[in-house]
Amino acid sequence: QVQLVESGGGLVQAGGSLRLSCAASGRSFSNYHMGWFRQAPGKEREFVAAIARSGGSTSYADSVKGRFTISGDNAKNTVYLQMNSLKPEDTAVYYCAADSGQMLRVTPKYYDYWGQGTQVTVSS
Secondary structure, three states, X not given: OEEEEEEOOEEEEOOOOEEEEEEEEEOOHHHOEEEEEEEOOOOOOEEEEEEOOOOOOEEEOOOOOOOEXXXXXXXXXXXXXXXXXXXXXXXXXXXXXXEOOXXXXXXXXXXXXXXXXXXXXXXX
């Protein structure tokens, strides 16, 4: 098992930046594909970004491509989501998740472990 704790959320103006962190404890996150998802009020949880357990490949939602970057630090057992050029529509609770499957996936139901989420609010 792995436990995930997100941090780094907050209130930022449109055009600003935030870096989210997801600290893993228990089993090393290098055993999992890691993903970031978000959920806005009244909406379904949606994929944001994912990184393969090898760190060799990444995937992004079209809505964040070119603005967000996912990365991992094996020594710190931490995954990051650097968010630049933030927009009000990026406002949501952001969740980190771990997937023990074989392929890098973007569907929430395939992810086995979830953090508690961190709120990101972007003001216009």
